[in-house]
Structures are given as structure tokens and as C-alpha cells.
Amino acid sequence: MKNIFSLLILCGILIVSCDTKGPATRMINMIPFESVKMHGELRERVLQNLNRLEEEKYQPQNVFLTEEQSGNWPGDTEGRTILGLVMDAQASKRSPVYLERIIDMIPSKLNKKGYMGGVYEGKMSEQQLSGNGWMLRGLCAYYEWKQDEKVLEYIKSIANNLFVAGKGFYTEYPIDPDFRDKNVGGEAGTIEVRGTDKWILSSDVGCLFIGMEGLIHAYAHLKTPEVKAVIDEMFAKLREIDILKIQAQTHATLTACRGMIRYADITGDYSYVEWAEKVFNLYKKHGMTENHANYNWFERFDTWTEPCAIVDSYMLAVQLWQHTENPVYKEDAELIYYNALSHAQRDNGGFGTDNCPGIASQENCLHPHSYEAHWCCTMRGGEGLGSAVQYSAFVRKDTVYIPFFRECELNLMLENGKLGLVEKTNYPFESFAEFIVAENQQGEVTLKFPFMSWMENLTLLYNGESQKLVKEKGFLTLTNKFEVGDTIQVNFEMRLRKQKTLNSTNTKASQYKMYYGPLLLGDEEIATGEYKNMLFNVNGRELTPVYHLMSNKMRHKEYKKQILFEE
Numbered sequence: 001m002k003n004i005f006s007l008l009i010l011c012g013i014l015i016v017s018c019d020t021k022g023p024a025t026r027m028i029n030m031i032p033f034e035s036v037k038m039h040g041e042l043r044e045r046v047l048q049n050l051n052r053l054e055e056e057k058y059q060p061q062n063v064f065l066t067e068e069q070s071g072n073w074p075g076d077t078e079g080r081t082i083l084g085l086v087m088d089a090q091a092s093k094r095s096p097v098y099l100e101r102i103i104d105m106i107p108s109k110l111n112k113k114g115y116m117g118g119v120y121e122g123k124m125s126e127q128q129l130s131g132n133g134w135m136l137r138g139l140c141a142y143y144e145w146k147q148d149e150k151v152l153e154y155i156k157s158i159a160n161n162l163f164v165a166g167k168g169f170y171t172e173y174p175i176d177p178d179f180r181d182k183n184v185g186g187e188a189g190t191i192e193v194r195g196t197d198k199w200i201l202s203s204d205v206g207c208l209f210i211g212m213e214g215l216i217h218a219y220a221h222l223k224t225p226e227v228k229a230v231i232d233e234m235f236a237k238l239r240e241i242d243i244l245k246i247q248a249q250t251h252a253t254l255t256a257c258r259g260m261i262r263y264a265d266i267t268g269d270y271s272y273v274e275w276a277e278k279v280f281n282l283y284k285k286h287g288m289t290e291n292h293a294n295y296n297w298f299e300r301f302d303t304w305t306e307p308c309a310i311v312d313s314y315m316l317a318v319q320l321w322q323h324t325e326n327p328v329y330k331e332d333a334e335l336i337y338y339n340a341l342s343h344a345q346r347d348n349g350g351f352g353t354d355n356c357p358g359i360a361s362q363e364n365c366l367h368p369h370s371y372e373a374h375w376c377c378t379m380r381g382g383e384g385l386g387s388a389v390q391y392s393a394f395v396r397k398d399t400v401y402i403p404f405f406r407e408c409e410l411n412l413m414l415e416n417g418k419l420g421l422v423e424k425t426n427y428p429f430e431s432f433a434e435f436i437v438a439e440n441q442q443g444e445v446t447l448k449f450p451f452m453s454w455m456e457n458l459t460l461l462y463n464g465e466s467q468k469l470v471k472e473k474g475f476l477t478l479t480n481k482f483e484v485g486d487t488i489q490v491n492f493e494m495r496l497r498k499q500k501t502l503n504s505t506n507t508k509a510s511q512y513k514m515y516y517g518p519l520l521l522g523d524e525e526i527a528t529g530e531y532k533n534m535l536f537n538v539n540g541r542e543l544t545p546v547y548h549l550m551s552n553k554m555r556h557k558e559y560k561k562q563i564l565f566e567e
Helices: 004-011 040-052 076-092 099-109 126-146 149-166 208-222 225-240 250-267 271-286 307-324 327-344 377-390
Strands: 036-038 394-396 399-401 408-413 418-425 432-440 445-450 456-462 475-480 487-493 496-500 511-516 519-524 536-538 541-545
Touching: 036 040, 036 377, 040 076, 040 377, 076 099, 076 126, 076 377, 099 126, 099 149, 126 149, 126 208, 149 208, 149 225, 208 225, 208 250, 225 250, 250 271, 250 307, 271 307, 307 327, 307 377, 327 377, 327 519, 408 432, 432 445, 445 487, 456 475, 511 536
Parallel strands: 399 445
Antiparallel strands: 036 408, 394 399, 408 418, 418 432, 432 487, 445 475, 456 487, 496 511, 511 519, 519 541, 536 541
């Protein structure tokens, strides 16, 4: 089968990135949770999601599901719940109530071979591998946090007795687009009627590679040649897939990309980052909706969004910026956060699906498709929000990168000592951010503050004095031996702007969208009075952001917001 990525390279339409093999790009490090104390709207989101994940549905007596209850996704609910709790707890600094009891119950829930679900002799289940992949992700995150050695044994058991035992099967995973059924599937994927003598397949086409991502996380701790051989076998098959023709699930594809970036960091082979970058740019063209969310499958435009994939796309965009320093990906991440991820979080803290405005749906308005995807997206929301907290800053030697403005306190370990910063901002609803130096053991420090393409007339003040603007790769740079009490202010202006649509196939050439800064604007038919200071009159229409902070209006069937407009 001809590979879609080969075609893209031949056509020369890929965005050229920085050399991901150079050592400089590999040394920008994400900060640990201990280094950030979050305030503001992101903290509210994290706490509300954590509260939701401690309600009855996710408590120990209910979270472990039978095969029938899970819809043939063994380990999926359990693994995602563990992962969400681990991330939310660290991001909020609040101890989870039920997490340890869930961990303690795991041995009694594994099958006789030591993994979740049934035992299929001579056959592999795509959904079982995916669900156990989430178990590996959750358990690895818990192990990294608590260093609980018994959890490492669970990781070994699942990795070796399910994934490694399946070596050889992955080369025979069906990838012929004519064989896979591309007209089935709901919000929760189902077993395909069509399978093979060796594979039980899923309507979530490609979810096998969600399992691969979990195995890669396990490999970071196990480092055995047997696990590596299976990862390499899986990735070799993945590279053969024409993801557009097979109409792969976007969630599965983006998850695989995140996995390969982790694999690049583990192995030192940064060609995997280049592969992930190519796929992400393909996704932006063929899998991203007009509010920067996702179509559930590539080029199936009459479907719905999935916050799991929104989380994946957000994390992947940040990781691509981290590895390439291409500022485009930093802007992608911010657009995804404010217009897709934030729109999908509901007032109970969970996450729900939305529609996909465009030609296929015959809709110009954005509105909820389902109130909450409690079986998967609510838990993954915890990973997305927790990651956003960690993305508040990155460090490299004596340099601090602030890729996004967040209301928070930072206590960073640099090359030669600690640096403490207090960040005050109400971005993007106000056009400034202030940083106060709380501690500096490092001495001379380089601070990098974000500027985006939608920011104009920037000024940088150090202790009230204007500084020369040094712009580089989407950052304003300031170097000094900062003292306790020093202040740095970043000021800028943002304006209304008209932009073309993202997907030319699913929208008309005459259609456009309106933005203010990173905020996509829409015309709400039933006004709620929210964001009165963010009301924009455009051609007689009153537009407000699609962004909301867990508004209960998402419960109302009447709620919708027009985001596509005609010239």
C-alpha cells in the first residue's frame, strides 16, 4: 500500500520544522507538578474535574466493569480513571479520596494471565489492547508519582502477558481501507462485525495504537528488549496505514503520535518526532473542526467531536513546540485550549462531545452533541487539564520559557539554583501579564515570555522601565540578574480579526470566522449575558467567545452559537 506520508513528502506540502535531532531542541524540559501552584480559571477546571471523578460512578465499588458493562473495552474505564485522578491530584495539590483503594483492588480484577478482560487463544482484540493501554498509562503515572513497587509488577504483567505475548500478530493487523467498515461506530466504539481469524476489530479504527502508546509508557520503566521489539513491530505496521483512506479514528491517531514522541525521548531517535509532526499537520487539514476540536474520524465530517482527541491534539501541539521550537504549534495549542477543550468541559466538571459545523452537518452553529462522555472523555479531561498546569513553564539550563500566560506561582529549579516567580494575568480577557520575582538563587536568568501572532503593539517593562523588544521564535526575551521584588510587565493589544475556515472541503469558500486574540467568537441565539466586557458588534451581530468556564447553558437543548458566517 502506498503510504500517505510518502506522498506528502513528494508533493512538498509539509511544513518544514526545526531539526529535531539537534541536542538543543531536546533540552527544553517540562516542569514537575511540584514547581507550579495554579490559580485562576485553570485551577477551577482541575478541581471540578477531580470532584466529578470522585462521584459514585468512579468510586472503587463501581469503577471496575465487566466485559458487558464496558462494551468490550476491558481496562479502559479503569485506566483512564486512574490517570485522570493522578493528574488532577498533582495539579490541584489535593489528595484523591479513592485512588489508593482502586489501586489495591487491581490484583483481584486481572484475569488468570495478569491483564484486563478475557483470554483469546490464537486471537487478539483491538479494543482489549486499547483498554489495557489505558491501564498501563494510568499505572505508569501512578508509579511515577508514588514509586509503589507493587504497581510496577502490574505494569510488567500487562505489558508482557498481553502485549509481548501478541508479538507477530501486529504485522497481520488489517489495514486495507476496503476491508475496514468505515460507516459504523458511535460515541463509544463497538466491535466490528467484520474481523479476521486473528483479529477482533473495532469501529474505532486504529485503536490498537492507543495500546501501543500505553506500552511505550511502560517501556520507559521496563526497558526490556522484548517490549521494544513489540513497539517496533506495531510502529512498522502503523507507518503502512493510509490514515485518510482508512478513515482512522483521530483520537487513536493522535494518541499514537504522542506515544512516538515519548519513544523518541526514550530512545534518542528523533525521527519519530518528525513522523508525529507530519501526522499532526495532516490532522489539522483533514481532522480538525472549525472550533479547533476534532472530527471523530478523518474526513467523516458528519460526526461529532471527542474531548479525548481534543486533549491529545492539545498535548501533541505543546510537545511538538517543545521538540521543534516552532511557534505555530504553541499557537495551535492555545487555540485548542480556549475554543475546543474549554468549550467541551461541562458544569459538572466532566467533558462532553460537540457537533461539527459545516457542509456535512448542514449547520453553521456550534452546540453540544452529548452532555457528557462519562465513559472516557471526563477522565481524559483530567490528563488534559493536568498537562495544561505543567505546561505553565519549561526550563533549559538558565532559561525559563513561559509558553502560555497563566495565573500561577512558579518555583523552578534551574542549572545553578532556584527561581521563584508569581504570575498575575487575566489573559485572554485582558491584554497584559505581570511577573514578580519571589526568589533567585540562579543569578543571571533568561526569561522568555509568549507573544502570539494576534498580539500587537507589545511593550515589555522591567521595574517600570521600557525594554528593547528581543523577539525569537514566538517569545520576548529578557536576561538579567533579577532580584526579589523585581517586576516584569508584558502589555499588548488584540483586535477583532476575520479568518478563513480550516477545512475547505467541509465549508464554503464564502464562509469565514471571527476571532479576538485566541478566542473564537459566535452569535448566540439565546443570550446569557456572559462576558459583557467581551461583546463585539460585527455587521449588526453581537458576538461573544465560544469559550466558557463550565457554564450550565451547555445543558440547555436550545443553546447553540453560530461560528460560520457568509461574506
